[in-house]
Amino acid sequence: LIMEDWLRAEALKRGYQMVYTPHIANKDLWNVSGHTGFYRQNMFGEIEVEKADYMLKPMNCPCHILIYKGELRSYKQLPMRLAELGTVYRYERSGVLHGLMRVRGFTQDDAHIFCTPEQIESEIEGCLDFALKVFEVFGFKQYKMEVSTWDPEKPADYVGEAADWERATNALVSVLERRGTPYKLCKGEAAFYGPKIDVKLIDALGRPWQLSTVQFDFNLPKRFEMEYVGSDGARHRPLMVHRALYGSIERFFGILIEHYAGNFPLWLAPVQAKILTLTDEQIAPAEELKKALEAAGLRVELDSRPEKIGHKIREATLEKTPYMVVLGPKDVAAGTLAVRRRDGKQFDGVSREDLIRKLTEEAASKATASGWQ
Template identity: 75%
Template sequence: MNTLAKEQSVDVDSREYVDALRHSCAHVMAQAVQELFPGTRITIGPAIENGFYYDFDGPHHFTEEDLPKIEKRMRQIAEGNHPFIGKEVTPEESRKFWEARGEKFKVELLDGIVARGEKVTHYSHDNYVDLCRGGHLQDTRGIRHFKLLSVAGAYWRGDEKNPMLQRIYGTAWPTKDQLDKHLKMLEEAKARDHRKLGPALDLFSIQELAGPGLIFWHPKGGLMRLIMEDWLRAEALARGYQMVYTPHIANVELWNTSGHRSFYKDNMFGEIEVEKGEYQLKPMNCPFHILIYQSRLRSYRELPLRLSELGTVYRYERSGVLHGLMRVRGFTQDDAHIFCTPDQIEGEVEGCIDFALHVFKTFGFERYQMEVSTWDPAKRSDYIGDEGDWGRAQAALESVLKRRGVPYKLCPGEAAFYGPKIDVKLIDAIGRSWQLSTVQFDFNLPRKFGMEYIAPDGSRKQPLMVHRALYGSIERFFGILIEHYAGHFPLWLSPVQVKILTLTEAQNDAALALESRLKAAGLRPAVDLRGEKIGAKIRDAQLEKTPYMVVLGPRDVASGTLAVRLRDGRQLSGVTESQFVSKLSQECAEKLTSPHWEQPQ
């Protein structure tokens, strides 16, 4: 029996260190939980982004009230500065150990490790032992700045046929400063939660009767979606994309040909029988665009062919992972597929990146991260496609970003088996990153479908294929927008841009007349003619996060000027109607995220 070597040199900012810290924290939490709640069985406790969790099984029903007690015991354990000690054990020893403790989940994990022919290792600190492949701190000393956050249910191995476990989430950081910053961010995120703001602003809902993970866009959200779609469509057309529409279901033979019935099976809804044929809802649009390509023989002169669709897809996401607009079962992608020749690759990649950057800028995102995923050349046989194509595609992805001066992270070995890609992550107003756009090469589908074009020399060649989505999912992008702006959308996206508030009913006619003039000028006004006090009307308009309020009293009507309130509380008086209209029209046209206003002279 040999003790494993110490695992890491200490660079507290490295991903390895932070992951080791978080995972070590999960061990300490499991120890505390088992001490405080006897009879609790342990399962798995990985590091995740910004934190860690551990899934438990046992008689105690955990609530958030248990967390301070667990945290307190964790601090005591951590202060003991216990080393994490790993040792390799034989499968028999391990089985005996876990069986004696009644840890049936660990026994099941052990079976998996043995079946995969992997080494069996036990890691211990203080008096706690875990079955684990490693990745810990040297000792518990680094575990200082952590907090337990929440409790949730989670199925064993993520499978709803398995028992429901109890998951405790926590966060841990190398410094107090980082922890405080993260906790503050979580608080801000809570206040911006699109699952609360969306229904509160009457933008969308999820209806129990229809089922979870399915989004209902209400008139205000629907209008915003229309604006987003119209803008994108116009941009795509101007950039040489052609719009297509394709069905929502297809015969299983299509999904057999594409391979989705094998590699994507778990995320597809089941078969629907139609006249002895079987159909399935589409989880992706790609095969449909390929069928359009193949509807006739293509010449090199038609390439690049850029087919674009706002395509609605359906994916069977497990109920446990559904999350507002971010993770749903039906959503619309701004999907496009580009078919091109090898010498067109670089131009096409550049076009995609340029388009993506334009989207971010337009919607007010200033910060983003790019990741280029390439293959692992040592595992050549894991990938499909021609070596030259891989080389050209990977070089194009990098050279476009370099030429544009866009910083990126290179992720060797992270490419899918069918091609390299660029992923773009947005950074929102409170510093969170969101995976958004993807530019993904595909050397697999053209081969599976036997796609061809006639080359200049008359020979038949296989086109290259790029999948490209910018918003990604319109639902998810909308959720990100709600949280990024905390509902204070830029004027051009706001469903109601101006709320006209009357002081008394004597101003009703003037208000309605103003409303129709603003409408005629292309703005989106609404009137509040209720018999409420003006203070209540202003408060309600603020709750609706309306960008502009116009308060109409007898003097305003007499003077013919407007008293304008901005949603940040600024007030302007004596604004002429034509000044108001031209200012707002300009704000929309320039897609400003915050208005530039000065009190008119």
């Protein structure tokens, strides 16, 4: 939820509309989109409901197109940016399943942008800004860009007009060059339906991961007969861009676990602070402190077991809890707290107000390392 909530808030600030679409759709929809013809081996079987066949969705795109087609759009309504954290299902053979990295059901941070030709470059720019913001916030500093385009010598392998491919590819390259971003041009490696930019992050172990994508689609707008009314009063076909940032919540989270070796930044840590009591006499004030921290929006646990404090500290350290708050008789008498970081550094005589202020400020800043020195 932490990752999802942040992404939703950021998407809304960037002009996206958050939508929710069903987990299943009538097979007719997948026939129109072409998934039953080109992607059937990756889809689960039909589900019969009242003599009609439904299928689990492997992608969100056709559902977003139906939202677009809910009314005839005007050029004044474009660009239209639809985003969803939607669960999709893909039939993967058991031999290729791998932890969180490759699963059969996952949450895709999917967005589709419908725009006019004049809006292409600004939308690509916005997608790249968003992708790099994600990397920055989650602490990934290294990445590389790849532009995959068609092979003009094999036009039969692709859909769309040559002019569309050239215009879209030129727009992708133009944005990267204007930003001064190095990229690799991968001729002939585009999907059959459009060119794309892949943003591959490099984790702490130096491994590349393909996550964020900005992908043109010349296929679905044609298949679904999508239109908008232009400034000339005539009907035109919108351009469609697929945009993913995390790729999938599950895979991105798996990469985060390995990148930080479980030592999550405070804002991402499932438990941000753990209160440890020395004796039963500190349970009541510890519960009050827990309520105060939770009221400030912090995720807190209380360990009031009748165990030695050293054992509690070791357990919390192994759990990689960012902060431990040790509460003993002297702390209660003095009205202060002993705060211990997971790396072992300790701060004595901390007031409740200072603790709340420092933790909330660090969490709000999305800092990747403790600023409490």
